[in-house]
Amino acid sequence: xxxxxxxxxxxxxxxxxxxxxxxxxxxxxxxxxxxxxxxxxxxxxxxxxxxxxxxxxxxxxxxxxxxxxxxxxxxxxxxxxxxxxxxxxxxxxxxxxxxxxxxxxxxxxxxxxxxxxxxxxxxxxxxxxxxxxxxxxxxxxxxxxxxxxxxxxxxxxxxxxxxxxxxxxxxxxxxxxxxxxxxxxxxxxxxxxxxxxxxxxxxxxxxxxxxxxxxxxxxxxxxxxxxxxxxxxxxxxxxxxxxxxxxxxxxxxxxxxxxxxxxxxxxxxxxxx
Amino acid sequence: xxxxxxxxxxxxxxxxxxxxxxxxxxxxxxxxxxxxxxxxxxxxxxxxxxxxxxxxxxxxxxxxxxxxxxxxxxxxxxxxxxxxxxxxxxxxxxxxxxxxxxxxxxxxxxxxxxxxxxxxxxxxxxxxxxxxxxxxxxxxxxxxxxxxxxxxxxxxxxxxxxxxxxxxxxxxxxxxxxxxxxxxxxxxxxxxxxxxxxxxxxxxxxxxxxxxxxxxxxxxxxxxxxxxxxxxxxxxxxxxxxxxxxxxxxxxxxxxxxxxxxxxxxxxxxxxxxxxxxxxxxxxxxxxxxxxxxxxxxxxxxxxxxxxxxxxxxx
Numbered sequence: 181x182x183x184x185x186x187x188x189x190x191x192x193x194x195x196x197x198x199x200x201x202x203x204x205x206x207x208x209x210x211x212x213x214x215x216x217x218x219x220x221x222x223x224x225x226x227x228x229x230x231x232x233x234x235x236x237x238x239x240x241x242x243x244x245x246x247x248x249x250x251x252x253x254x255x256x257x258x259x260x261x262x263x264x265x266x267x268x269x270x271x272x273x274x275x276x277x278x279x280x281x282x283x284x285x286x287x288x289x290x291x292x293x294x295x296x297x298x299x300x301x302x303x304x305x306x307x308x309x310x311x312x313x314x315x316x317x318x319x320x321x322x323x324x325x326x327x328x329x330x331x332x333x334x335x336x337x338x339x340x341x342x343x344x345x346x347x348x349x350x351x352x353x354x355x356x357x358x359x360x361x362x363x364x365x366x367x368x369x370x371x372x373x374x375x376x377x378x379x380x381x382x383x384x385x386x387x388x389x390x391x392x393x394x395x396x397x398x399x400x401x402x403x404x405x406x407x408x409x410x411x412x413x414x415x416x417x418x419x420x421x422x423x424x425x426x427x428x429x430x431x432x433x434x435x436x437x438x439x440x441x442x443x444x445x446x447x448x449x450x451x452x453x
Numbered sequence: 454x455x456x457x458x459x460x461x462x463x464x465x466x467x468x469x470x471x472x473x474x475x476x477x478x479x480x481x482x483x484x485x486x487x488x489x490x491x492x493x494x495x496x497x498x499x500x501x502x503x504x505x506x507x508x509x510x511x512x513x514x515x516x517x518x519x520x521x522x523x524x525x526x527x528x529x530x531x532x533x534x535x536x537x538x539x540x541x542x543x544x545x546x547x548x549x550x551x552x553x554x555x556x557x558x559x560x561x562x563x564x565x566x567x568x569x570x571x572x573x574x575x576x577x578x579x580x581x582x583x584x585x586x587x588x589x590x591x592x593x594x595x596x597x598x599x600x601x602x603x604x605x606x607x608x609x610x611x612x613x614x615x616x617x618x619x620x621x622x623x624x625x626x627x628x629x630x631x632x633x634x635x636x637x638x639x640x641x642x643x644x645x646x647x648x649x650x651x652x653x654x655x656x657x658x659x660x661x662x663x664x665x666x667x668x669x670x671x672x673x674x675x676x677x678x679x680x681x682x683x684x685x686x687x688x689x690x691x692x693x694x695x696x697x698x699x700x701x702x703x704x705x706x707x708x709x710x711x712x713x714x715x716x717x718x719x720x721x722x723x724x725x726x727x728x729x730x731x732x733x734x735x736x737x738x739x740x741x742x743x744x745x746x747x748x749x750x751x752x753x754x755x756x757x758x759x760x761x762x763x764x765x766x767x768x
Binding site: 284 | 494497517611691712714732742
């Protein structure tokens with residue numbers, strides 16, 4: 181619990197404390213109340229970053245969870261050949277560090293010796309360069325999807341496994357179709373897992389940092405220092421020495437994440453009734 | 454098909470005895486006898502698309518780890534180049550810059566053993582305590598833990614850095630290890646798992662028989678918790694082994710880098726002025742970095758998969 185306090189509660193308190201001060205050229209560290217928050221709310225760079233992760237969230241999370249759900253249902257249906265091979269193989273990318281995943285995909289995206297370049301050379305096509313500003317968000321989405329599809333698939337699959345067999349027997353007696361079994365039994369039974377996976381994915385999207393920060397060295401023009409809110413907070417404190425404002429950004433994002441996660445949880449639970 | 458077929462967590466008396474074959478020979482689920490589904494080639498083929506998507510980057514990594522730096526640029530990405538340079542790449546990776554790669558590997562192991570080991574230990578103790586003992590303020594603790602799962606670690610990173618920097622802990626291994634010790638998700642997982650896996654009557658029976666709490670925990674509860682512990686351990690190991698953000702902000706001295714940070718430094722080297730491009734080493738190093746984790750997941754899958762289905766997501 182002491183460790184818990186040290187790494188969890190104390191930083192929050194310290195962040196709030198920091199966010200109330202401002203380092204000025206004259207007068208040093210001064211208490212400024214909520215000035216930093218005011219600045220954050222009218223900061224176009226922060227808003228563009230939030231807009232970017234919101235877009236990312238709305239597109240990437242449903243795609244990823246959708247694929248994961250379909251694969252989990254397919255594996256659970258018992259209709260696959262070699263299903264344990266599928267299960268473990270699709271999960272494997274989760275064990276790959278974000279750094280390695282991003283470097284791999286970054287190289288594969290690359291037009292110099294990447295696959296995109298290869299394909300363009302071989303087929304005479306002109307696929308767009310995934311590392312240009314207009315495509316880089318989608319490219320990051322692909323990396324994140326690749327990393328976590330298997331993880332979410334496994335969460336769903338584990339939830340599907342604990343559905344009592346008696347439910348299926350009853351459905352069988354009633355002559356329910358496969359599709360009906362899925363919509364009437366399987367999906368409601370794993371609602372909890374769906375909600376949890378969604379919340380984790382939302383948190384992950386809002387906190388997007390590793391992939392863009394690593395891709396930055398491969399695509400410096402496409403990824404700005406305020407590409408995502410987290411990257412912005414990082415650049416503010418480590419490149420700009422603006423610790424107070426950086427703490428404010430972190431708190432704003434933390435609050436925003438919690439609100440969104442909470443709303444999703446409420447909605448997810450309410451549907452149950 | 455093999456191990457996660459049962460609803461209840463299976464008591465594993467001794468993880469070294471082959472428990473799974475016994476399970477497999479039993480009639481597994483009533484469900485498969487109700488309507489034994491016919492295997493479908495179409496469905497298998499469709500799922501195979503996702504499988505290929507998942508595996509292609511790994512295949513790419515293995516293939517390209519066998520190429521020289523020149524070969525990377527001149528050959529097709531998904532096939533081997535003329536000369537097979539894997540061994541020389543591995544040799545160069547571990548010897549480049551006075552063997553800094555091995556130093557990073559050692560650092561990573563240090564962070565994983567202490568950080569992930571400690572996190573698992575705390576999660577097991579905490580999860581067991583929360584699941585099996587009643588005490589005032591339990592609801593408050595529950596809310597805090599759920600909150601901690603929800604509050605993203607990265608949001609806390611900057612303030613944590615500033616705080617640690619005031620304490621003089623940054624740029625030391627402690628700065629990476631201490632925050633790794635807390636795993637709210639691991640605690641949550643262990644909590645739900647312990648609630649499911651250990652019948653309270655059993656603990657009461659042990660108490661009636663006069664066993665001390667310690668003895669009860671070690672002799673009765675711990676074996677029952679084994680699949681959950683393996684699961685939590687694997688997930689904390691992955692989190693620590695793959696951690697990038699925390700070391701990135703905490704460490705400046707490359708001598709304390711973990712592998713992830715080191716690989717990124719090698720990669721960034723190519724784009725700095727006067728830096729030497731070592732893409733073949735980045736790729737080979739990446740392969741060496743992920744192999745231990747892939748091996749751990751494959752070898753221990755029996756345990757962590759049953760741990761996951763027994764506890765984590767049942768709510």
